[in-house]
């Protein structure tokens with residue numbers, strides 16, 4: 594039996610953490626390196642946590658070996674688990690997400706996974722906070738590769754090892770809110786559905802060559818139909 598695999602981005606697509614991630618990164622950077630506002634003006638949308646950290650370290654002139662990066666990761670996860678409980682701007686699920694995931698979970702030939710720049714543990718912290726973790730069967734994360742383009746094949750391979758195989762690359766759909774989400778879908782020969790609920794509007798996302806551009810994921814029936822269109 595073949596499946597359709599839907600790979601969701603997290604930030605700006607499923608939810609916004611109300612800048613909990615930003616606050617946790619910033620606190621960690623200050624604690625470990627003594628540098629305030631380490632992540633201000635560093636581009637984050639669509640980037641992997643690994644590349645965001647590298648950019649912040651370079652700007653601050655901090656040389657961090659692998660052990661220091663590992664310490665950063667551990668402390669960041671601890672602080673995110675704390676920060677996620679506090680209010681913040683636009684914190685919450687994107688419209689329609691809960692109903693859509695609930696509906697998709699009842700489709701026998703569909704499996705939902707994640708392709709996110711978040712490190713794996715922070716991804717789980719965010720999704721568990723919003724009670725979405727149970728919907729996702731596999732994923733590829735910011736610790737798996739420094740650039741997003743490499744993540745889709747990793748997620749698809751993990752799915753295959755779990756017995757979730759696709760007939761062709763076009764049966765993989767990447768759902769995300771940035772041009773880099775579209776780009777990583779294209780790189781893998783997957784279909785891309787771009788949603789304008791994050792940092793980019795519909796016009797900007799249309800320019801990326803996404804197969805489908807949506808204002809949001811609110812119309813469950815219409816979105817499911819689009820997601821299940823045959824691969825090309």
Ligand SMILES: [Mg+2]
Nearest residue numbers: 602604605770
């Ligand atoms: Mg995003």
